[in-house]
Amino acid sequence: MSSEPADDPDIGADRVKHVRIEDEMEQSYIDYAMSVIAGRALPDVRDGLKPVHRRILYAMHEMGVSSRSSHRKSSSIVGETMGDYHPHGDQAIYDTLVGMAQDFSMRYPLVDGQGNFGSMDGDPAAAMRYTEARMAPISEELLEDIEKDTVDFSSNYDDRLTEPSVLPSAYPNLLVNGSTGIAVGMSTKIPPHNLGEVIDATIELIENPDADVSDLVEHVKGPDFPTGANIVGKNAVRKAYATGRGRLRVRAEYEVEEWQNGRERIIVTELPFQENKARMVERIANDVNDGKLEGITDLRDESDRNGVRVVIELKRGANADVVENKLLEHHLEKTFGVINLALVDGQPQVLTLKETLEHYVEHRKEVVTRRSQFELDEAEDRAHILEGRLKALENVDDVVDRIQDSEDRDSAKANLREAYDFSEAQAEHIVRMQLGSLTSMERAEIEDEYEGVMETIEYLESVLGSEEKLLEVITDELREVKDEYDDDRRTSFVEDTGTVTHEDLIPEEEVVVVVTEDDYVKRMPVDQFDAQNRGGKGIIGADVKEGDRVSKVFRANTHDYVLAFTNHGQVYRLKTYEIPEVSRTARGKSAVNLLKLDDGEEITAVVTTDEFEDDECVTMVTRNGYCKRTTGEDFSNILSTGIIAADLDEDDALVDVEVTDGSKDLVIATEGGMTIRFDEQEVRTMGRNARGVRGIDLEDDDKVAGLVATDHEDDKSLLTVTENGYGKRTRLANYRQQGRYGKGLIDIKTNDRNGRVTSVKAVEDDDDLVVMSDQGQIMITHASDVSLVGRNTMGVTIMDLDDGDNVASVDVLPAATGAADAVDAADD
Structure with a gap:
């Protein structure tokens, strides 16, 4: 035992190593990371x-x-x-x-x-x-x-x-089965491929070492997922093969088929790789229940052991293209991010397709070389034994005598080695031979075996002595694997037409949009309505529920953005095609499913535009006669919950909106039949939170009915329509310009026959008018059928209304999109 005390502080001190903690942490973490x-x-x-x-x-x-x-x-x-x-x-x-x-x-x-x-x-x-x-x-x-x-x-x-x-x-398994893994600070995601294609590319590289990725992709078309599905486009695939990284869009396999009673359904038969089918079906169901996905009536998973089958049944009249696009956008298409990261000599590397196959070929060259050397060593050992046996058979009598005369096995081996120069292995084998192996037939078999072994040795030496021969062996073995396990490709390619948006699948057409006071909204194609002569009753345009009434009708293109202004001074934005298209007699859909309206909030004005020009303004007028202009730029980013368009007094409401460019005259019309015309520059531009300035001086019982923007020398007419179905046209030139906040001029007589003014519009002679009543009657008539008269007149019958019904709203169909033209085109 040591005589030094156990508590000696110097014991082992020479083994203590002082290290900075940050250096130790860094090195330890690196060691751990590399281990993972x-x-x-x-x-x-x-x-x-x-x-x-x-x-x-x-x-x-x-x-x-x-x-x-x-x-x-x-x-x-x-x-x-x-x-x-x-x-x-x-x-x-x-x-x-x-x-x-x-x-x-x-x-x-x-x-x-x-x-x-x-x-x-x-x-x-x-x-x-x-x-x-x-x-x-x-x-x-x-x-x-x-x-x-x-x-x-x-x-x-x-x-x-x-x-x-x-x-x-024996085959390039890294590409064939792919791999997914997350390490420390890096990850790999290699898609699976078709075995036959990968082997063909490997053989191509063996036979043509100068082949590049473009040559190899002639064989490897792209990933081949076990679940099939489709890869969208080929450019991303080529990029992934050329760089080792890429993002592939993988789309489910499905078809749209006609079903019973004219309905359609979408049948999904293959899913993107690693998609959880149950979760996908659940997500679709949730979107349907939340109103995010329309047109679906039923959703079933009919999958069994024979494969995937998810059935999505559509409503009668539903646009299958729209539903299909929504499903692709959120459910039936996903991105597969390729990261071809693998260990090369123990170090992680991102590899191209060619580099991956080159490393595999080098591996197979080593494997076949080592196997050939192993088999050669075995064959040479066997040939050596057979040579000894043949020599023993040539001298069989003497060999037998020498073994018999020996005292034991060791002396027998020594005698044989001395007499015939046998090796230790040959002598050992000979003394262990059975007498039955000394027959002439056995000799012939040994000679045949020896000849075969020598041929094997010659072949193996040729493989080891020639890289060309070595590569031939590798190629032949790859072809054997392909012949045994190759199968048909499961994943197909579909053309990449770019990002298909919901809008791309919506036909561009002119529609009529109807809004009620209870905020039901719908759209209908203009060509559903034939133009009639003025004074007709029209046809049913909306099934208005009891207690509700139509508040607004306007025309729009399905691809237009609709800016919906409400009586509370808010503005919301949506695409026209987002408004549900239903039949003339249907009620429509509650606008709260499209716009986040508050209680009592109603849509009172609409502007249709794709985007505002730099000099354009949104000009608004309120029921109490206030007017304001706000730059279009202030409406470029409208939230889903809407934004403030005007700050209104408690007893005021937003009535009408026009888009102007600073060069217009504004015409404000009142329910009592008065109008005032003034230059829009008299209303300075102001922010969205402003109330505005006074545009017209109203009588105590009067309210603003509408707003028209016109050029200073416009040859259009001012159409004025009253609640009882009467109206007139008067040239805008007859309304002289004056300063804002005046009493204005008399436009139309609002007596018991006419009732109060409902709507004013600027029209040309060849325009068509869309007139809608409170109770849902709709009529399209030619503007030219409405008499062109002076101010302060009675007007003529535009729409024949039932008792208790009134005109709710009027809009204009410009000549280029008029209903009559649409009908004529259809007839042609």
């Missing part, structure tokens, strides 16, 4: 396997659980793998085994599973004690010739056994 990268998360470029996959297959190989053996309990395989090679959790190993058996996870499953191994719906596999497994035949191609010193072995975790550092891999 190389030992767990990333595949090897040579066999395409991570350590856990490789260890499971090797454990099954050592257990004799081949494709020709009976299935073995998964728990047994997991236990052997964990106990001998992979000292991690049994559940992690089992999850890997399950993934290797799932035909929807691996393009070519490496494990043949028996039992419940999960589903595309995300259902977990049964516990490992209930399932059974064995190697799939294609797995044996990865392990082929592993006993022939083809790959390096290293000690397992406790130095009891050895395990392969890589598998021989």
Whole structure:
């Protein structure tokens, strides 16, 4: 024992190493990161396997659980793998085994599973004690010739056994089955491919080492997912192969088919790779329930063991193209991000398609070289033994006598070696020969075997002596694998027509939009209505519920943006096609499903525009006669909840809106039949939160009915329509310009016959008018049928109204889009 005291502070001091903590943390983290990268998360470029996959297959190989053996309990395989090679959790190993058996996870499953191994719906596999497994035949191609010193072995975790550092891999498994993994600071996501295509590209590279990616993609068309589906376009695929990174759009396979009673349905038969079918169906159902996805009446998952079948039934009259596009945008198409990251000599590298195949070819060259050398050594050893046997048979009598005269086996071997110059191995073999092998027939068999062995030696020497011959062997073996396992491509390509928007699938057409006081809204094609002579009753244009009445009608193009201004001074924006298209007799849809309206908030004015020009303003007028102009730029970013357009007094409401450019005259008309015309420059531009300035001096019982913007020398007419269905046209030149906030001029008589003014519009002679009543009657008539008269007159009958009904709103169809033209075009 040491005589030094145990508490001597100098003991072991020479073994203490002073290190800065940040340096130690950095180095330790790097060591940990590299351990995860190389030992767990990333595949090897040579066999395409991570350590856990490789260890499971090797454990099954050592257990004799081949494709020709009976299935073995998964728990047994997991236990052997964990106990001998992979000292991690049994559940992690089992999850890997399950993934290797799932035909929807691996393009070519490496494990043949028996039992419940999960589903595309995300259902977990049964516990490992209930399932059974064995190697799939294609797995044996990865392990082929592993006993022939083809790959390096290293000690397992406790130095009891050895395990392969890589598998021989008779085909490029990294590309064939792909790989997904997340390491420290990096991740890999390699899509699976068709085995035949990958092998053809590998052979192309062997035969033409100068081939580039463009040559290889003639064979490898693109990823081939186990779940099929479609890749949108080929440019992203080529980029991924050329750089090792890319983003592919993968689209479900589906078809739209005619169904009963004229309805249609969408049948989905293939899903994007790694899509959870049950979650997808649930998301679609939620969007339907939330009103985000319209036109769907039923949704069913009819999938079975024969494949995927999700049925989406559409409403009668629903636009299948629109529903299809919505489904693609949110549910039936996903992005697959390619990161071709793998370990090359233990270091992670992002590889192009060519680099990946080059590393595989180098691996196979080493495997075939080592196998050929191993087989050559065995053949030479056998030839040496056969040479000794043949020499012994030539001198059989003397050989037998010498063995008989020897005291023991060792002396017999010594005598033979001295007499015939046998090697130790030859002498050993001869003294162990049986007498039956001395027959002439046996001699002939030995001679034949020797000849065959010499031919093998000659062939193996030629393989080892010529790289060309070596590559021929690799090529032939690749073709054999292809002949055995090749199958048809599952994933197809569809043309990339760019980003297909919802709008792209909506036909561009002129429509009439109807809004009621209770905020029901709908649209109808203009060509549903024939133009009538003035004074008609029109036809039903909306089924208005009891207590409700039409408040607004306007025409728009389906691709227009609609700025909907409300009586509360708010403005909302939506596309015309977002308003549901329904029949003339239908009520429509509540606007609260399209716009976030408050209680009591009604749409009172509408502007249709795609975008504002730099000099354009939104000019507004309120019921109490206030007028304001705000630059169009202030309305460029309208929130889904709307934005303030004007700050109104409590007893005021926004009535009408026009888009102006600073060069217009404004004409404000009142319900009492007065009008005032003034230059818009008299109303300065102001912010959205402003109230505005007074535009007209109203009588106590009068209110503003509408606003018209006109050029200073406009030859248009001012159309004035009253609530009882009467109206007139007067040239705008008859309304002299004056300063704002005046009393104005008399426009039309508002007596008991006419009633109060409902609407004013600027029209040309060949325009058409859309007139809508409170109760939903709609009529289109020619503007020229309305008499052109002076101011302060009675007007003529425009629409014949039922008792208790009134004109609610009027809008103009410009000549280019008039209903009569549409009908004439259809007749032609």
